[in-house]
Amino acid sequence: MSHRTTPRSAEAPNNGSQRNKAQPFSPLTILVADDEAALREVLDIRLRKWGYRVLLASDGEEARELCGEQDPDLVLSDVVMPKLSGIELLSALQQGDPGRPVLLMTAYGSIDVAVEAMKEGARDFLTKPLDYERLRSLLQDLEGEAQERRRAHRLTGLSAAPPSHESSDPGPLLIGRSPTMGNVRRLLHTLASGDAPAILTGESGTGKEVAARVLHQLSSRRRGPFIAVNAAAIPEGLVESEVFGHEKGAFSGATSSRPGCFELAQGGTLLLDEIGEMPIALQPKLLRVLEDRRVRRLGGRREMEIDVRVVAATNRDPLRALREGTLRQDLYYRLNVFTLSLPPLRERGEDVLLLADYFIRRFNRRHGTSVEGLRHRARQRLLEHSWPGNVRELRNAIERAILVAQQGLLDLPHLPPTVQRPTGASRVDIVLPAGVDAAAAERILILETLQQVGENKAEAARQLGLDVKTIRNKLRAWGRA
Numbered sequence: 001m002s003h004r005t006t007p008r009s010a011e012a013p014n015n016g017s018q019r020n021k022a023q024p025f026s027p028l029t030i031l032v033a034d035d036e037a038a039l040r041e042v043l044d045i046r047l048r049k050w051g052y053r054v055l056l057a058s059d060g061e062e063a064r065e066l067c068g069e070q071d072p073d074l075v076l077s078d079v080v081m082p083k084l085s086g087i088e089l090l091s092a093l094q095q096g097d098p099g100r101p102v103l104l105m106t107a108y109g110s111i112d113v114a115v116e117a118m119k120e121g122a123r124d125f126l127t128k129p130l131d132y133e134r135l136r137s138l139l140q141d142l143e144g145e146a147q148e149r150r151r152a153h154r155l156t157g158l159s160a161a162p163p164s165h166e167s168s169d170p171g172p173l174l175i176g177r178s179p180t181m182g183n184v185r186r187l188l189h190t191l192a193s194g195d196a197p198a199i200l201t202g203e204s205g206t207g208k209e210v211a212a213r214v215l216h217q218l219s220s221r222r223r224g225p226f227i228a229v230n231a232a233a234i235p236e237g238l239v240e241s242e243v244f245g246h247e248k249g250a251f252s253g254a255t256s257s258r259p260g261c262f263e264l265a266q267g268g269t270l271l272l273d274e275i276g277e278m279p280i281a282l283q284p285k286l287l288r289v290l291e292d293r294r295v296r297r298l299g300g301r302r303e304m305e306i307d308v309r310v311v312a313a314t315n316r317d318p319l320r321a322l323r324e325g326t327l328r329q330d331l332y333y334r335l336n337v338f339t340l341s342l343p344p345l346r347e348r349g350e351d352v353l354l355l356a357d358y359f360i361r362r363f364n365r366r367h368g369t370s371v372e373g374l375r376h377r378a379r380q381r382l383l384e385h386s387w388p389g390n391v392r393e394l395r396n397a398i399e400r401a402i403l404v405a406q407q408g409l410l411d412l413p414h415l416p417p418t419v420q421r422p423t424g425a426s427r428v429d430i431v432l433p434a435g436v437d438a439a440a441a442e443r444i445l446i447l448e449t450l451q452q453v454g455e456n457k458a459e460a461a462r463q464l465g466l467d468v469k470t471i472r473n474k475l476r477a478w479g480r481a
Helices: 037-049 060-070 086-096 108-119 132-156 179-192 208-218 236-244 283-292 318-324 329-335 349-367 376-384 390-405 438-452 457-464 468-477
Strands: 029-033 053-057 074-078 102-106 124-127 198-201 226-230 269-273 294-296 303-305 309-314 338-341 370-374 407-410
Touching: 029 037, 029 060, 037 053, 053 060, 060 074, 060 086, 074 086, 074 132, 086 102, 086 108, 102 132, 108 124, 124 132, 179 208, 179 338, 198 208, 198 329, 208 226, 208 269, 208 309, 236 283, 283 294, 283 329, 318 329, 349 370, 349 376, 349 390, 370 376, 370 390, 390 407, 438 457, 438 468, 457 468
Parallel strands: 029 053, 029 074, 074 102, 102 124, 198 309, 198 338, 226 269, 269 309, 370 407
Antiparallel strands: 294 303
């Protein structure tokens, strides 16, 4: 008979392990999947005695459902089960989350099957009747891996369970269950295992800086600093000083020495955002720093060794930037050891409501509001909108709606006008007041268009027929940068 157990608080492990005594995390949750009720009961008792939380499933299908609902840290599964075998369960779990450790249990007659399963991603297998000391040893060996997965899932928002501390912001998240976001997470884990440069591409608002922060937190450099610099947001004459630093007297106004971003990121990660906007004259110097791993401040004589992982980001097609001559070919190929493309929100529609719910919780905490969720027609409108400003536009829309509604359920009137309108009507003519001069008309056109596209500068530039840099310069001059 199938039965599930609601995880209970387990007693502290008493195995003399200093690692367990110092463990800052809550007990690991282990899902046991086996069609033998007696074995499930024995494992339930033993695992709880060892300090774990336990979920029980009587077949592979129930186990897969529990993994989606409860997100266990580790799975202990029989090979031969009804509805879904242990091998089929392993395959399903590997596709959705290859980082979750899976141990298999098998009778002697199917050891060859278990060995084959290890090639597919199972961490190990045990034969029946079980050697409980070996099981305990295997679980202890996998604790570090399971805890690392749990920590990574808190960063990437993959966990099915809500955050345990709703009062605190969970930090940088890559929330989403769409296949494209699953692929992003897998690639981030792959990138985090090494230290090579990488380029993050994607439209404005897709979360390139968030992805870079997650990559940093997943890597061995997570205890070091994460420094981000946006080449497009710095006046051209100051880019060199910002990136490489300067000595006192290096130029007019340099009244003191100042470290650059490479020095500030020592031992950590440096994100060079909008790399295609970096002045072409400075790109050879950046290439030299990447090649030699040494940097010299502007106006300085001494070179300093640096230990920094560089991640570049751009919302433009890098190959187009190469053709247009705004990005040097040698610099591109030096940075392009790995490329990760962040998908636009319109290509991950199943994530829209998940993100909206997250932002509701987040902004309720920030603004002291008590919004409970979204009405059906508001949810439908969010799903229909094309989101030219991507996740940033959705975040701004939900924050505005929360400030308007304050409590209860968000409805269509609470959403920004650009989201209320059907996608086909997203581009609206802007009516200028009579007698407005050219400078004021330009300002109205740019600001109103930005508002309509969720502050997406790239989309606003496309609609207005302007260069992105022109819009940024105008905003800076108006004090709106």
